[in-house]
Amino acid sequence: MKIEIEMKDETYEKIKNMVDWINLDNSFRGKSDTPEAKIEDFIKGAAISKLLDVETLSPLLNSREVDSLEIKNRFKDIAKEKKIKQVDICKKTGLKKANLSLIFNNEKTLRADTFFAIWLILGCPPIHECLYIKKAD
Structure with a gap:
């Protein structure tokens, strides 16, 4: 299916700059086997990422037993994978x-400001990679 979208020139320029940066970064890293990124691919990827984020958190939105669900993080695994100490x-x-150890081991609930501080340091991975829902014990 093909979809046409309209956006402000300013938004288009931001996306174009990001795609240009991705392509430049790939060439600097010697990733010549990586196909050149296109604006359409970036937009599709952003839409898919957002859908995965919503699917990850949808049990909270659709559950009548919301009190029995807990949001857990995967920051420890992400930091290890990215070799961030x-x-x-x-x-x-x-x-x-x-405190960080308690957060990484999901023994302490994260405040929003703490979540975003860690998330930024980890390179802003997609939310669906950072969080998961678990039924409370």
């Missing part, structure tokens, strides 16, 4: 190592 996250966020 907890001590570096602590330095950048001002969190104490013990």
